[in-house]
Amino acid sequence: MGKAFGAVAGVGAVASLYAMKKSWDSLPSVKAAGFTTLDMSVYNENELVIEKWRGKPIFVLRQNAAMLEKAKQRDGDMDRLIKVGDAYYMVCIGLCTHLGCIPGYYPDEMGFLCACHGGQYDVTANVTKAPPPRGLDIPSFKIEGTKLVLGEEGPEYKKMKESGITL
Numbered sequence: 001m002g003k004a005f006g007a008v009a010g011v012g013a014v015a016s017l018y019a020m021k022k023s024w025d026s027l028p029s030v031k032a033a034g035f036t037t038l039d040m041s042v043y044n045e046n047e048l049v050i051e052k053w054r055g056k057p058i059f060v061l062r063q064n065a066a067m068l069e070k071a072k073q074r075d076g077d078m079d080r081l082i083k084v085g086d087a088y089y090m091v092c093i094g095l096c097t098h099l100g101c102i103p104g105y106y107p108d109e110m111g112f113l114c115a116c117h118g119g120q121y122d123v124t125a126n127v128t129k130a131p132p133p134r135g136l137d138i139p140s141f142k143i144e145g146t147k148l149v150l151g152e153e154g155p156e157y158k159k160m161k162e163s164g165i166t167l
């Protein structure tokens with residue numbers, strides 16, 4: 001009887017230690033949701049890649065020469081781009097700032113169209129046609145060499161926020 005109780009108590013102790021350890025460890029989803037590191041060297045010019053950060057779609061679009069020319073012609077567009085190494089990238093949350101639909105990218109037109117109500121954005125995700133009230137929002141980021149850490153606030157992001165480029 002004593003042995004059986006001891007065995008049950010032992011199993012119980014191991015189980016509770018396991019449960020305690022599990023509660024100490026951060027949940028995998030929280031870890032994944034907090035920060036996302038993107039290796040910016042893998043993206044091709046004019047090819048939209050949709051990453052994920054904190055459950056939201058993140059648009060990454062490496063700019064080509066034609067896009068940069070276009071961006072230079074419109075006030076504020078270059079300020080929306082992130083320079084990593086020698087390349088410029090549009091990185092933004094892929095949810096329309098009108099009512100949250102996911103806009104589609106049209107590489108030939110080099111622009112985004114939100115099919116819900118016809119809103120449009122250029123290749124820097126700046127709004128070009130209402131109803132969206134502003135360009136697509138830029139997630140907090142920090143540049144680390146050739147990598148971009150989403151979820152951290154580096155000096156480039158703080159500057160964007162202070163100048164009202166993103167919320």
Ligand code: FES
Pocket residue numbers: 096097098099100101114115116117118119130131132
């Ligand atoms: S949700 Fe995009 S235009 Fe309305």
